[in-house]
Amino acid sequence: MKLGHRRRFAQGAGLLFGLFGITGIGMTHLIFPGLHCYACPLAVTVCPIGLIQNLIVFGTIPFFWLGAIAAYGLIAGRGFCGWFCPFGTLNDLLAFRKVRIRDSISYSKFAILIGTLIAAWAFADTMFCKLCPAASIEASIPYLFLGVAKVNRPFLVHMGTLAGTIGGMILIARFWCRYLCPMGAILSLFNRVSFLHLRLSPDRCAGCGTCTRSCPMGLEPHTEHDNHNCIKCGECVESCHLGALSLRVGPQKAGREAPRR
């Protein structure tokens, strides 16, 4: 099976896992390895960003959360963004313009993460959830049809952030994942140690830049294969006719490989 087909299959599995409540199973103890609103009527897992905000409000030292997040980070790092996250899949569906990433701006997602944590502490409330576009799709809209939500100011704010995010996604491929996702920020901390990783064979790389044109995150995979923004989607692996890039599972070597030219 082609890598691309495997990824579509995994993304489908992620979507099914996110909506597994359709089987009648209620909320479980699991934390989702991506951005997926736990308020979604069909969710069976807890959103990591929603949960950490609640734990901050509760004053709980989040051992269970840290253990789960470290597990996901260690397994795949941002690979979950490329292979599993339903909101990442939506980003993929709207990835029409694979423009180059602005690396310094991409740290804005850390600012959003830090702001989310501080706002939860300062206001004793889940402030990020009130703006989260994933919650707009997965909670606001379904609950409108279930008769719990109404078209009011919070609903319109949700629709506004959703419209802005979708607009961003159309203009810039994986816009949310590149610049805004707080879960992506957390997982990116593990990108250089995660078992799933992108590997470069320097001898085979001609530096042609084909991989760069294929990367939805706007990276140069042949020089930035261990970049914190890499979602390990494997688009570059498929595009490289020389087989210089590959997705591997195992401990990563320290240091960066560079093409020998």
Place this chain on the structure above:
Amino acid sequence: MNRRIRRAFVLAFVSALAIAIGGAGQEPILTFSLDNANLSIPQGGTAVAILRIENGSVYQGDDIEPILAIEGIEVSPEPETIEALPPFDSGTVVLRLSADEGLPLGIASHVIEVLYAYCIGDLCFQFAEEIPLTLTVTPPSEIPVEIPEVLPVESAYPFWIRLGALGFGFAFLAAAIVLRRMASVRWPLYAVLCLFVLGGLAYGVVLNQHEQAQGIGAVLCTSCVGIEEAQHGEPEWTPAGIAALETIDEEIELLVFYAVWCHACPYAEAMVEAAASHNSRIGFRFVDVDVEPELAEASGVVRTGRTVVPAILRVDTGKILFGAEGLEARLIDLLGGDS
């Protein structure tokens, strides 16, 4: 430059997390335990119950007042009120019980209600905790009651142990990262990360945090995800609303479903309480959905697997209101008042 920015963000993230975990919000901060939850008291005699109070948070508990009201028994708490319990401190209240001679024999369950408050800046939270007490009334006895020595009780997992565990975890992680960077030794980092995963999950399960996560996910607080705005104002009924309430001439029982961490719930609770104060035919009971999930499910406040709070159920008709927005008009409609 990029590396500096990244380091700054990582440092800020860790700092924010450290600051944040020291914070607390609308969550009970005090834990209570009774030295003797099964107490015996002779007719015409006395007994002593010792209530121990632990503050495991960074906030000060204020005006802690235990209330125990039992017919035929005079209760004298010492002290009557603990005005302030500092962070991470503990306190004790001795409840002296004096029974009437004519008190009926037998076993009965009672509840010690403890009221307290705490504030984060200008934002204050009030709580009423209930501690069960089983009281056995025995025939008169000549044996004098011995007052047990009041000793502080250590919590099984004090806050400083949890904080220390987290600190050790991050310290080992930092050391392993340095080793990987400086000496290109990768196995210590993987070993520490594996320990971080296993230790975090295991200790989290020991502390019941997996249940806490499941509980948070299973309950939909309408204001938390932005389905409606949280109401923080005073729950005031308009004169027209009060007039409509006064027209209700049938006995109505309401169940108000709430969660302690739900921001919209206190407003809904207070509105129902105020409605009941204007018309004595309106009865109500507050139901904590985390404590009575079965009742919530049986009452229909569960929507496709989520318990939605706040929810107000009129028991005789089964009609339910969700949320706290525009509550006055919706409550009058629910109660059948003439507006």
